[in-house]
């Protein structure tokens with residue numbers, strides 16, 4: 001989309017889904033808003049690429065598993081299905097396939113999940129059921145409202161939570177790390193490994209205290225992993241369509257040079273080609289704190305302590321992913337499905353994980369910049385959505401958690417990624433031998449490729465900021481900036497570096513929309529009731 005003017009009510013930097021969610025709400029409130037994106041398509045991590053060498057084979061090179069998206073308030077408010085979005089939630093949501101052909105399974109039906117756990121340990125299945133039941137009201141009354149609202153200051157939150165039994169329970173459990181929680185509560189090594197890996201996947205450093213509630217919360221959450229029909233980019237297209245319908249514009253292929261200020265107020269941006277776009281009311285950054293405060297704002301505009309906090313903002317050591325994408329003549333056929341035929345319909349498949357000690361091995365390799373023995377997870381999207389490949393053909397991918405700084409330097413990935421992809425394929429073939437014959441072509445993406453595509457995902461951190469270092473809630477990205485507001489009037493933050501963080505949730509954008517509309521004195525009839533009131537009455 002081009003632009004039709006140079007003065008807007010507001011300008012948003014970067015077109016990740018959070019920016020687009022924010023833009024759609026603001027445009028629906030009557031504001032003229034422009035989003036500026038450096039790439040040639042909007043949507044950030046909602047990317048689906050057609051293999052240039054093999055027309056018709058689509059690959060989701062960033063996000064693929066979208067958790068409970070069609071239950072998100074913005075998905076409904078923005079009527080994204082009318083704009084072409086559609087989601088499926090495969091029933092056998094996740095299967096951890098073991099070398100012996102057995103599998104630990106998560107189903108959309110909790111009872112089926114508990115049955116699968118019982119095959120490993122009946123005690124663990126009972127524990128799972130108890131935790132889920134305990135957490136159902138906590139998720140409903142505390143965690144979902146918290147995710148969908150600007151965060152309360154940490155002390156106020158603590159005081160409010162201490163007033164209710166559920167709040168006190170949440171505080172007690174979250175004081176643990178996920179690792180401590182799992183080791184204290186579950187006995188079977190496969191159950192321990194599976195819970196930690198699946199439920200902690202990409203989310204948090206499992207050793208990090210403050211997240212002990214994470215696994216129980218995910219068990220009790222209503223929505224599971226979903227696939228966007230047509231590929232993840234179909235959600236981006238629906239968001240862009242909703243933005244367009246509300247009168248918003250998205251300018252792609254445009255590098256930013258500066259955020260402009262006047263009288264200590266954000267008032268526009270300058271692009272790398274020298275074009276100026278003015279903003280009457282606000283500039284909102286969907287980028288990371290270093291880009292916003294250290295690269296795009298003039299040095300003299302940012303106070304020393306904000307610069308220091310931006311410099312100190314940390315990224316997840318364990319988040320970077322290496323991806324192997326395949327074009328296939330048939331779907332992977334898992335040996336384990338000979339014993340358990342339903343495994344052939346598993347949405348997410350985890351391979352190579354047998355016990356909890358591998359988690360420590362993965363951490364150690366991330367710390368030393370070396371490659372652990374393969375633990376990988378992925379899907380065959382075309383089993384659920386045949387539109388992602390030519391008729392009768394398939395695509396499949398596997399991800400591995402691998403360090404960004406390979407042997408101390410991410411550039412090593414450029415010469416080693418093909419070779420590593422072959423090793424990964426070899427490991428995958430041991431579970432699905434038909435891959436040898438079915439393979440048409442393949443390609444890989446390294447953690448460095450991720451950072452190159454999206455500079456906001458610094459160090460390959462697809463969550464755009466660690467959850468350790470206190471970077472949560474009202475202190476995300478850092479104290480003082482945790483309410484989506486920058487240090488000067490008119491400057492806002494709306495990306496994954498803000499509460500509640502990365503992944504495709506749209507919630508940083510949804511929450512930022514509440515803040516901007518409130519600051520502008522405009523109504524937001526769609527906004528949830530105040531979090532303070534909801535926690536007071538929880």
Ligand SMILES: Cc1cc2nc3c(=O)[nH]c(=O)nc-3n(C[C@H](O)[C@H](O)[C@H](O)COP(=O)(O)OP(=O)(O)OC[C@H]3O[C@@H](n4cnc5c(N)ncnc54)[C@H](O)[C@@H]3O)c2cc1C
Pocket residue numbers: 013014015016017018019036037038039042043044045046061062063064065066067254255256286287291321323450453454455456457462463464494495496497502503504505
């Ligand atoms: C390999 C991989 C797999 C993933 N899998 C999943 C998954 O299965 N499920 C899930 O929920 N999440 C997944 N994620 C994470 C998810 O994609 C991100 O957390 C999410 O996209 C972040 O959204 P965002 O709105 O903050 O911004 P982003 O999606 O990061 O978008 C930011 C946008 O800003 C643009 N930009 C950056 N710098 C500039 C600049 N200087 N000027 C202009 N524009 C700029 C970028 O080009 C990009 O379009 C995955 C990510 C990767 C990389």
